[in-house]
Every structure is written in structure tokens, then in C-alpha cells.
Amino acid sequence: MNKIRLHSTGRRIALMLLALLLAPALASAQDVSQEMFTVNNTWMLVATFLVFIMHLGFACLESGLTRAKNTVNILFKNTSIIAIGLLTYAFVGFNLMYPGDFSIGQFFGFAGMGLDPGPEGNTVAYADGAYTYWTDFIFQGMFAATAATIVSGAVAERIKLGSFMVFTTIYVAFIYPIAGSWKWGAGWLDQMGFYDFAGSTLVHSVGGWAALAGIIVLGSRVGKYLADGKIRPVAGHSMPLATIGVFLLWLGWYGFNGGSVLSADPELVSLVFVTTSLAAAGGIVGAMGASWTFQKKPDLSMVLNGSLAGLVGITAGADTVSVNASILIGLVAGVIVVLSVLAFDRAKIDDPVGALSVHLVCGIWGTLAVGLFSTNPEHSFVTQLIGVAAYGAFCFVAAFIIFLALKATMGIRVDPEEERIGLDVAEHGMESYGGFSITHS
Amino acid sequence: MNKIRLHSTGRRIALMLLALLLAPALASAQDVSQEMFTVNNTWMLVATFLVFIMHLGFACLESGLTRAKNTVNILFKNTSIIAIGLLTYAFVGFNLMYPGDFSIGQFFGFAGMGLDPGPEGNTVAYADGAYTYWTDFIFQGMFAATAATIVSGAVAERIKLGSFMVFTTIYVAFIYPIAGSWKWGAGWLDQMGFYDFAGSTLVHSVGGWAALAGIIVLGSRVGKYLADGKIRPVAGHSMPLATIGVFLLWLGWYGFNGGSVLSADPELVSLVFVTTSLAAAGGIVGAMGASWTFQKKPDLSMVLNGSLAGLVGITAGADTVSVNASILIGLVAGVIVVLSVLAFDRAKIDDPVGALSVHLVCGIWGTLAVGLFSTNPEHSFVTQLIGVAAYGAFCFVAAFIIFLALKATMGIRVDPEEERIGLDVAEHGMESYGGFSITHS
């Protein structure tokens, strides 16, 4: 999904169109016909609205898996994040992520404030005729906010609203795009041959590392880990809401992965649809098996997270692994996510929605899986490992510092009484389910 | 979105295709290639299903922001409206809105009952090769029902089901399309230079004026405004449902605005995606700031309405304002919607879901904003104001008369006991949440 890969996609399209382009009737300064430009751009906009709907998916999943007393707060955060994400991406993020030239090695560059389609701007000349400047911005902008949303679920039910907003703004405006530039902006990891098709690492792990930092700085929810060593399960308040969330996320993934082809190339986009779908299916089967085995009864939230695990797992290599490999990647991700959720809980890492297991752990798995299963011999396990480590170090440290700074200044955790009555009343002065009789545990 | 504008869009496409069209191999009687026709038409159908899903968005938003005892009633109305809207649009609306020739000045025309693609009908010759006759009908038909849906929320929790159905049928069959013909059907306001890209006025204010008339004729809900001058807040019964509604509406807006380009033109559609997205983001930020400032605690329903306010605000000028202007339009809309909701409540105009503030007030703001921010020098603030006033006068008076006539005949308000127990049991004999313990305030 970076300019480098884009050029090779463009080259392939160009080759397929060779006969056409040789015909004088169609010869022109541009690489593809106006028709091809239009269909490519249309597909990218379809992918854009699919990624958009993932934000509703996250909102539903996170609120469904947590308690009714914190629902307004979670919905508020998820609604705000998309606004903050789009606006900061317009002001600085887009130009940090695709700087053109890097000013500090291949680590950092900045193409200036705000959006500017330039003189040739919004024309077919841009992106080898695959889409316009505006399409590029809005597709990437929809991605940007996703990373912060991942954090939202992990720190739910105890973080201060204002502090979360400040964290999100900084992380999505600076950390996410700078990290992204290393690969999709043609930076040092891209030069090295690191591969991440649609963001197992660049989006999901980048969000996951920040989630881990947040959980560590915040601590666990009151009453979750008891003095006698027992773990108290905190049931989500609406499994239908969680299920709606997961299906909407899966739907959005057709744009997330399908749009990362960066054109409507029939062969690649349809392959990506198949690998994405079968990995999600594999994740469900893997999680169902693991849950039935280890938990005795098949747990719906595990199966839901299993489908997401498969989707995160396939995201790094959806265009470069075989269909059979995609099933295997998904299956393994489904097993991993169940074991990971149980392990984090045992380690008293309190992640209310399983975000670490889904996005961080399976993001790492998916990125490494490219090294194992890619049909492209240039992809290497070692390079993938270097990429995983580099993103982990940068993002975890950056998020940790931001959270610590916020803790020292604004404070990041609501007081215990506010946590007990719930953030809806404490932070927003309203209830999520007016009229319903609810026991707030 | 009228034939006039369409021609100019067609002309632009034609210019871009000039080199292609000059080539004998592609020369034909039609303006665009079969490929371009197909991609344009496909995009318009995608836009159509996006607008369709807005009806679910309205259903969720309206029921989420009202009480559980009236939920079945609201869902019933919203499900019926889409049916009534599509069928009446097929029978008369489409041919009232796009009459071809006007029989009474430029104010009224009618191309006959029912749908008829004509002898050349459904071919590339139609609409400069942008889409088929059937696509035109179904895309516009999805719009039609939206206006009536806006009314639904404003008159919720107290209107008689049968009377609402009759109102909706008349309004969507006659008033909406006649009003629409003045601009999109190339009528007198179009001749005058009035501009409304996708319907800040033609859809949202048209619905909003009827909502205002309905509220005035109906009066406020029992117990909302107390004798001692106090205003009793009536909390919605499900904020997740309201949030789902808003995100689905936002999703649908990519078709509402994106489809109003009336072709898949890459430059215009992608620009519209960006202005639409950033205005919604601006609306969220504006409403968050206003709510945090004026209400002390940030109110989720305000932020949700803020995003819709931004979307309604940008709808009139999404293709003709700069990206920076779109952020500003959204920000202002977000502030306006908060102040407007508080002001209507103080004025004892009882609008349960804030429909007036979102659709009427921000619809007016968006239409006037074209006069302030349009990059097209032909757009003028005065003309925009004339359009706003003309639509206000016609729609408010028409709706007021219909509501009064219904009040005098069928009656329009349920009796107080029915209102107390809720319309679900009173009108439908069923409950929305079987088994749940709910206090019906």
C-alpha cells in the first residue's frame, strides 16, 4: 500500500493494457484510459466507505463487551475518534505518512501542513491512474483513526475522557503516520523488503502496542483481580451489539484489504476477497475449537474475536499467500486469540475487550506469517521479525511516554467512585439505557 | 442533481474524453463508451443502496432517542415510509419532480402516471450516458422517502399511526416532488441560479418544515413542559441504537452526496467524499465544544447530532466549496445544532430527536453557506436566501394545511392514556423488548 508497491501494481496493469496502449486511438500521456481510471477510483471510494463503517463496528464491539454503565462513554470516544483522526490526518498525518522525501534518514519526513492536490492534482496522472489525490487522502484517513480506536477498547471503563482525547490526538496525528511512513511511505523498512500488505503491523499492532502501554500505565479495573488471586469475570452487557460490531468490522475489512490493492485489479482484488474471507472463517473454526476444548463450553465472545483474529492475521499477506495458506493463517490466529485472552487475564493485564490478543498478538502473527507463507520469494521471515520489533519498540515507547506524561499532568484515571457508578453518569451525566432496570456490577 | 447540472457534468466528461471520441474506433452516436456508461451506472446503483440504508439509520436514531414504549411504533413508521415513498414515487412523484415541461409557469409540471423508460428507454442515450432510466428512478426514489422520515422523529411519541401514514403519503407523493422540481427538475429556482447540490434544502429543509408544522399542530408530549415552567428531560432508551443510526446515516451520505454527482467522475466524487467526511468531523468537534461549554458535560446525543449537522450543512455545496471551507461549514453546523436544540426546548417546541435543529436549521445554514463559500462565482447569497424562503413558505404552509385537515377529520393525536402507556401497546398491541424490566416514564 505504499508508493513503491503501487508502481509495481501500475506496471502490471500497464502490461496488461499493452495492446490497448499501442493503439494510436488510445495513446496518451496517461498510463491508463479514463474508463480504467474511473473504475479504479470508484472501487477505492467503495473501499473507503467500507473502512468508514469499521468505526461503527469498533463502537458496537467495544460497548457490547463492556458494562452498560460505560456505554455512552465508549460510544462518545468512538464517535470523536473518527473526527479527530480525519482532521489531524488532513492537517499533518497524511503528509507525515507520505512525505515524498525523507529529511531524517528514511525515518522521518514531512511534506507540509494541510492538503494540496497540486497543479496537476486531482488528475489521472496521480498514482498511475488508479485514483485521485482526494481519494488517496480519504482512504488513508479512514485507516488512520483505526489505530486509536483499538486503544479505546483496551483502556475502557476507567480512563478519563479528556486524557484519552489528548492521547488519541497525539498518537493519530504523529506516531501512527511516522511509523507508517517507514513502510507505506517508502521509508527504511520498505527499502529493507519488509512487507505488510494492509496493516497487520502498521495499523493493528501499532494500535495494539499503544493499548498495552495504556493498560500498564492505567492498571486494571477495580474488582477485576481480587486479593485472593481470583479473577472476576466482567460480562459484557450486550452480545447482539458485540456481534453487530464484529460483522461490521468483517464487512469493512473487504475495503481495508480489498482497497489496499490500490486499484480495482480484478485478479488481485478478488484473490484478496477470498483470502480475507477464508481467514476469517478459519479464525472462527480455530477459536471455536480452542474455546470448546479449553473453556468446556463454546464462548461466543471467543468466536467473535476468532473471526477478527483471522482477519488481522491475513491482513499483512492477503495478496501474497495462497488460498490454502489463508485458511491455515486464520485457523492458527483463532487458536492463538483464545490462548492469548486467557494468558493476559492470568497475567493480570486487564483488557476488557481482548484488543491486545486480536490486534497486537495476531497482528504480529500475521506479519510473521508473510515470512512463512508468502509466494513471493523476496519476503523473508527475518525481515518481517525486524519490522515487528521496530514497530513494537517505537510505538510502545512512544505511547508509554505519552501516557506517563498525561498521568503526571491531567491524570488519566477516573477516581474509584466514578469508576463504580460508571463513566456514563460520571463523565457525561447521562445513561445509555433510559428506563431499563440494570444492575451495575 | 438536476438535468441542467447534469448536462454540464456530461459536458465535462465529454471534454475529458475528447481524444478518445475523436478516434474513429470509438466514434458513435453516444457520448461515452459502453465502459464509461457501465461504471457510471454501477456507481449510481452503489449510491442508491447507500441512500437506502439511511432509512435504517433514521429508524435506529429516532427509536434510540425516544422511550422504549414507543419503539415499535417508530420502527413501524420507518419501515412503512420507505414502502410508501418508493411506491408513490413510482406512481406520481418521479414524474412530478422531473416533468420535462412545466405546465404552470416553472412551478408545476407532470409527465404522467407511472414509469415508462420510453422507446430508447434504458440505454446509453439517457442522461448523457451516465446511467439508465431505472437507475435514475430508484436513486431519486430512495431520496424521496427521506423527507417524510425526518418528520417521523419530530412528531414521535404522540401522533396517531393512521394520520401519520396519510400525511406521509400526501407529502411524499406531491409536496416533496413539486418542490423538488423547482430546482432539480429545472424549474424557476434553477433558472434563477439557486444551488443545492444534494439537498440541504430540497430534502432536509423540506422535511424540516413539515416537522415544524407537525410539532405546532400536535403540541408537546404530556409531561414535557411542566406548569411551573420547568422542562423535564426525556431520556432516549438506547444510546447504542442512536449511535448505530448516526453512523449508518453518515455511511448513507456517501451515496446521498457522492451519488448526486450523477456520474462516477473521479475528481468530483472523490472531492465530495472529502468535503462530506470533513464536514461531519467538523460537526462533531463543533458540537463537542459547544456541549462541553454550555452543558458542562459532553452530551453524546449532541455529538451524534453534531455529525449529522455537519453532513446536512455540507450537502448543498459538497461539490463546490473548498476542503477547508467544508471543515468550517461543519464546525459551525455543530455549534448551531447544540444552540438550536437548547433554544427550541426553551421555546417549548417539543422535538424528541432534534430533527428541526439538524435538518431544518442546518439545512438552511448549508444552503446559505453555498452563497458564502462557493468557488463558483455564479452562486449568490441572495439567491440562496430566496430559495430558502420559497421552500420554507411552500412546505411549511402545505404541511400545516395537511396536518390541520387531518386534525379536523381523523384526528392526529393519540389520547393521553394511550400516550402514557405508549404507542407500542396502544397502536400495535405489542412490546418492543419482551421480557425486559422497563420503567415507562
Next chain:
Amino acid sequence: MNKIRLHSTGRRIALMLLALLLAPALASAQDVSQEMFTVNNTWMLVATFLVFIMHLGFACLESGLTRAKNTVNILFKNTSIIAIGLLTYAFVGFNLMYPGDFSIGQFFGFAGMGLDPGPEGNTVAYADGAYTYWTDFIFQGMFAATAATIVSGAVAERIKLGSFMVFTTIYVAFIYPIAGSWKWGAGWLDQMGFYDFAGSTLVHSVGGWAALAGIIVLGSRVGKYLADGKIRPVAGHSMPLATIGVFLLWLGWYGFNGGSVLSADPELVSLVFVTTSLAAAGGIVGAMGASWTFQKKPDLSMVLNGSLAGLVGITAGADTVSVNASILIGLVAGVIVVLSVLAFDRAKIDDPVGALSVHLVCGIWGTLAVGLFSTNPEHSFVTQLIGVAAYGAFCFVAAFIIFLALKATMGIRVDPEEERIGLDVAEHGMESYGGFSITHS
């Protein structure tokens, strides 16, 4: 939607492109230009994700219309079905449904295990340039799981999870695709002239017959039909959830029917959008009238099922009946579904969500309606009737045998105490609405 029809669609496209194809500049071994291939394929992938979202629609509708104590179980089943459906379709289903050559008459064929795009594979040569091999698989795969989902609702609230899973796997892996091959795989019913555009019979009735078999083998829910002959209504637990489900199903139908054109052909796809929409609208009006007449008060679940009835009804002939006929087909379906729901209940056939009435009865109606209203003189009522009977005999008998075999081995019904406390706790050890006070009837 079979290869036969596909060829004729391809032929029509080819004719329209004749002028283009005669031009040497564009002459090539393939039938359509790369541009047309790309837009066709893109539309088919859009249709694919629309059909995908129908699975969420089913999950919401089924859980909304049943009791809160069985919600986790229903969501679990619906999430699993899509995984089982996609994986079995990849392993055997796709090659059973489109066997190429039949080995046993025109009744059964198998093209081998697993997916194989072949040497030319995923290229424009496949499917007359309409889409790639991978697109074909994933679009059809999304359909496959739908049939099993229909069963899920009918047998809800009393079937054992494990047994349902085994049934689903067998039915979707073998029965659905073998039955499908008779028509869409160019088998004996296709040879005979039977027509089913998008699956009134091949998907909906195929699911419906299995649902009927399941209900008969399982018996009714405890406490539904009382000893004194009274019928106890079992209210669904969330009408918003059911409504969301119906609208998502309707949305998905634009892909289900629109994608069954098997190309982006502007004329056909847009006609299908119109007939599909108006039939759904007709279904709502028909069901509203019938419900208001026969039940005294207009029942929301009837109107919701009315829209689905219209959609199922139009599915067999969406591309071959007039727009006026589509309204009539929908209206009749809406009336039928109300009468059918009441009749099944009187006959003590316990179908918690009305799946038989919607999918089986209206599937039959839609298939026969092709014989009555098709504009193609080759379609005959008698042939349609033969098709309906053949599918009924095969699917009902097959499903009945499988259910009986499961009953004799694993058992298919939970014990009465489990049924009383609900399958959520009994089968999954969790609740769907943590914290809410709910009376489990």
C-alpha cells in the same frame, strides 16, 4: 445465475460492444475490454459483500424475534454458519454445484476437491470476461451459507448446538450444491427450461424445506401449544434488533439479486434494483393491510416479514418480470406471509421467526410467479411447478433423513430444563445481556 444464462448475458454484452470489437485497436482474444472486465468484476465483488452482510441480517432478525435467554446461542450459530458455509463450499460445494460435466445423468457431478483457478485461471477469459474465478467462488460461497441460516431461525430455542452444527455442515456441503447444480450448474432442470434467477427456490425454498423437516422432527417449544388447545404467543425480545436484521437483509438483496445478473450490465442490474425494491415495498403494504385486517392492530413483525416476503417472491424473476408485475408479486407475497404465519401456528408447526412462511412459502410463490408474469415466453408455469416439486421432494427428504439420523445418534433436542433456563446458559455458560433485569418466560 448458471453458466447457460451467463453465456447469453455475455452474448448480449458482446453485441453491444460489436462496434468496439470490430475496431482493430481493441481486437483481442477476449470478449470484452480490460475496462469492462474490471467494472464487471468490481460490481460482482460489491454484490459479494452485500450478500455477506445478509448473514448479520439473519443473526439480528432471528435473535430479535426470539427470547433473550437464547440470544447467545442464535448469534453463535449464525457466526459459525458463515465459516462452515465458506469452508465447505471451498472444499466440495463449489465443485458440486458447478461440476462442468455430470457423471450421473444431469443430476450429479463433481469437479474435484478444493479450489483451482487452472492454468489460465484468474483471467479475463473466465466467464466471458465478467469476473474472475475467485470472484465466482466467493460470490457463490456467500450464497451457500444462506440456506443453512434459514433453518437456524426455524429450529431456534430448542435444538442442540452440536447437532445443528453437524446438520448445517452436511446440508450446506452436499445437499445445497447438488440441488443447485440441477439449475445453476446447467443440470436437468436447466435443460428443461426451469427458471430461478437468484434463488427463490434454489436458496430460499431449499432452506425452507430443511426448516420444515427440522421443525417436524424437533417438535414445538415447551409451553407454546397448551393442552387446552390455546396458542401462547412467545414475544421476541428486541424489535429494534429484528428491524435492523430486516433492513440489512434488504440491503444485502441488492447484491443477492443485483449480483445474479453476473455482470454490471447497466440495463439489467438497474431493472433488478427497481423490481427488487418495489417488490419489497409491495410486501410491506400487503402485509400491513393483511395484518391490520386479520389481527386488528398492525403487527411490526408481520410488516418486517412482509418486506422479506416480497424480496423472496421477486428473487426468481427479478430480471424477467415487468416493474408493475414486481409490485403485484410483492403485494401478494405480503398477504401470503401473514396468512401463512397464522396458518402454521394454527397447525402447531412451531416456527419462532416465520422462516417457513417467508422463505418456503414465498419462495414457492416467487418461483411460480415467473410462470405467470415472465416477459420471456419460454418460461412456463408447469415447468416452474415441476422445479418446485423436485426441490421440495429432494430437500425435504434429505433434511428429514439427516435430522432423524442425528436424533437417533447425538440427539437433537436439549432437555426441558435446559430449554427452560435457555440455551445461552445451558450451551454456552453465558448471558446475552449482562446486568439487565429480564424475565425469562
